[in-house]
Amino acid sequence: MPVDVEARVIRNTRLSPDYNVIALAAPEIAAATAPGQFVMVKPGRGSAPLLRRPFSVFEILRPSGRIDGLTLLSKRVGVTTQMLFEAVEGDVVSCLGPLGKPYSAVDPPAEAWMVAGGVGLAPFATLAEVLRARGTSVTLFYGARASRDLFYLDWFRERGVRLSLATEDGSLGDHGRVTLPLERALRDAAGRDVRIYACGPEPMLEAVAHVAATFQRPSEVSVERVMACGLGGCYSCVIPIRDGPKGHHYVRSCLGGPVFAGDRIAWDAH
Amino acid sequence: MDLSVRIGPLTLKNPVIAASGCFGYGVEYADVVDLSILGGVAVKGLFLAAREGHPPERIVETPAGMLNAIGLQGIGVHRFIKERLPELRDRRATVIVNICGSTLDEYVELARILSDADGVAALELNISCPNIKEGGITFGCSLTGTYDVVSAVKHVTPLPVIPKLTPNVTDVASFARAAEDAGADAVSLVNTFLAMAIDVETRRPKLSNIVGGLSGPAIRPIAVRMVYECRRTVKIPVIGMGGIASATDAIEFMIAGAAAVQVGTANFVDPFIWTKLLDGIRDYMQRHAIARVADITGTIDTSAREKEWISS
Numbered sequence: 001m002p003v004d005v006e007a008r009v010i011r012n013t014r015l016s017p018d019y020n021v022i023a024l025a026a027p028e029i030a031a032a033t034a035p036g037q038f039v040m041v042k043p044g045r046g047s048a049p050l051l052r053r054p055f056s057v058f059e060i061l062r063p064s065g066r067i068d069g070l071t072l073l074s075k076r077v078g079v080t081t082q083m084l085f086e087a088v089e090g091d092v093v094s095c096l097g098p099l100g101k102p103y104s105a106v107d108p109p110a111e112a113w114m115v116a117g118g119v120g121l122a123p124f125a126t127l128a129e130v131l132r133a134r135g136t137s138v139t140l141f142y143g144a145r146a147s148r149d150l151f152y153l154d155w156f157r158e159r160g161v162r163l164s165l166a167t168e169d170g171s172l173g174d175h176g177r178v179t180l181p182l183e184r185a186l187r188d189a190a191g192r193d194v195r196i197y198a199c200g201p202e203p204m205l206e207a208v209a210h211v212a213a214t215f216q217r218p219s220e221v222s223v224e225r226v227m228a229c230g231l232g233g234c235y236s237c238v239i240p241i242r243d244g245p246k247g248h249h250y251v252r253s254c255l256g257g258p259v260f261a262g263d264r265i266a267w268d269a270h
Numbered sequence: 271m272d273l274s275v276r277i278g279p280l281t282l283k284n285p286v287i288a289a290s291g292c293f294g295y296g297v298e299y300a301d302v303v304d305l306s307i308l309g310g311v312a313v314k315g316l317f318l319a320a321r322e323g324h325p326p327e328r329i330v331e332t333p334a335g336m337l338n339a340i341g342l343q344g345i346g347v348h349r350f351i352k353e354r355l356p357e358l359r360d361r362r363a364t365v366i367v368n369i370c371g372s373t374l375d376e377y378v379e380l381a382r383i384l385s386d387a388d389g390v391a392a393l394e395l396n397i398s399c400p401n402i403k404e405g406g407i408t409f410g411c412s413l414t415g416t417y418d419v420v421s422a423v424k425h426v427t428p429l430p431v432i433p434k435l436t437p438n439v440t441d442v443a444s445f446a447r448a449a450e451d452a453g454a455d456a457v458s459l460v461n462t463f464l465a466m467a468i469d470v471e472t473r474r475p476k477l478s479n480i481v482g483g484l485s486g487p488a489i490r491p492i493a494v495r496m497v498y499e500c501r502r503t504v505k506i507p508v509i510g511m512g513g514i515a516s517a518t519d520a521i522e523f524m525i526a527g528a529a530a531v532q533v534g535t536a537n538f539v540d541p542f543i544w545t546k547l548l549d550g551i552r553d554y555m556q557r558h559a560i561a562r563v564a565d566i567t568g569t570i571d572t573s574a575r576e577k578e579w580i581s582s
Binding site: 001002004042047048049050051052094096225226228229231232233234235236237238240249250255269 | 292293294298299301302314322323325326327328329330331333334335336338340343486487535537538539540541542
């Protein structure tokens with residue numbers, strides 16, 4: 001059951017001129033969050049912005065063993081993310097959650113391959129922790145425009161996550177899209193039980209779902225659609241889900257997702 | 271303190287109703303809201319058949335408001351009765367079913383079907399959705415269309431009938447009068463204002479449907495004015511809505527003439543708003559020594575202002 005917390009900003013760390021990680025004192029939400037779930041966030045009380053915005057929960061904070069909050073990974077693109085970028089310690093951010101269907105974590109001997117594009121890294125910190133606690137082997141395929149847009153690499157390494165990086169300008173890792181190293185690794189993974197998890201821009205999710213299907217591996221993708229409420233009231237965040245080979249029907253991604261099996265989405269529809 | 275209000279033959283336990291199209295079928299919110307504390311739950315508009323609605327993008331935020339063009343995605347009346355109504359009944363919600371038709375016959379058929387269902391308190395006629403081409407608003411934008419659909423539905427149902435009016439006409443009050451003349455038990459207003467927004471970089475409309483309906487605080491003063499005009503024109507109760515986001519806003523509508531209010535967009539922002547609204551209304555009644563909330567309705571004071579000496 002989701003709760004609404006007027007969460008105090010514990011700290012706000014700028015990772016680059018666009019990206020920040022904001023820590024919020026919302027222990028009730030943090031304690032109940034499963035990997036891939038999201039919160040609906042609204043900084044300030046006024047009507048600019050009027051609506052909350054959805055964010056994947058990034059980290060669960062346990063500074064002394066006890067959960068005291070969560071963080072969000074944010075990229076400055078609009079009014080809300082601008083306010084989150086500029087927020088300072090002590091500010092208050094409304095935080096409603098946890099919401100949505102999480103990723104399903106696999107156990108060994110299956111391997112988990114997480115595929116992140118840009119700010120789509122967000123759900124994979126919690127997923128990596130859950131998977132590593134189960135002893136599952138975890139690899140993060142992580143792509144961005146340039147090396148300066150790749151974050152938390154040591155955080156993942158310290159938790160025993162293998163990294164495979166790609167940048168569009170070739171400044172770190174493979175030169176190109178993140179599906180490049182993913183496809184190569186899948187070619188070398190004959191006979192291994194691999195589960196693919198993805199989060200990032202929708203064209204990337206489509207490409208990952210396609211690659212996964214080509215190599216006959218299950219994929220789970222986390223979609224981000226424009227969303228007003230997060231609770232199933234507004235019907236704005238729909239995603240087309242396949243009905244057989246041709247048709248599709250719209251499913252609210254806040255309730256049915258945001259995590260969907262990659263082969264269920266009708267990528268060629270809207 | 272008496273929070274109950276009468277909407278024609280229907281008594282609501284309080285004047286706060288969840289607005290259609292902003293609260294799913296109610297059951298989506300059962301985890302966060304005790305549905306039985308609401309004056310009513312107006313469920314998402316239903317046609318006879320299921321509908322897919324418009325492709326995304328379906329909403330866009332605008333200054334102090336939002337545009338939507340959902341296209342009335344829905345499960346159709348039969349699945350609603352089978353799969354949603356029992357839970358609403360179990361949770362003791364006062365269910366107002368919003369119905370939409372492409373034809374007059376479809377409204378009549380929906381009214382017949384819902385009159386036989388157990389747990390429906392009233393019918394709200396959606397003759398005002400700006401986002402679909404067929405039916406609906408073609409009735410709501412014509413005085414004879416409004417009269418005809420209300421009259422036809424009234425003939426086949428014992429349930430209270432509440433046409434939901436569009437603000438996208440020159441004189442809303444004349445539509446309230448047409449509805450009253452046709453036997454409506456109340457009118458609700460306003461539905462959203464037809465509007466649009468364009469991305470200037472791409473020159474593309476921000477909604478797939480190009481146009482959509484504007485809701486939220488941005489429309490509130492216009493909605494208050496329209497409720498005021500309707501209250502002065504008709505004797506049947508007026509249910510007011512349009513950008514209500516606080517108890518103060520709700521009371522403003524009641525003073526303008528609303529017997530009850532609906533809250534939509536604000537529920538997206540704060541799904542826990544309902545107890546805050548009710549507490550705020552009680553607080554107002556206490557401060558003003560009002561025993562019955564119904565006594566607030568239509569109490570706007572338009573007499574000449576007297577100069578007041580306020581010591582500070």
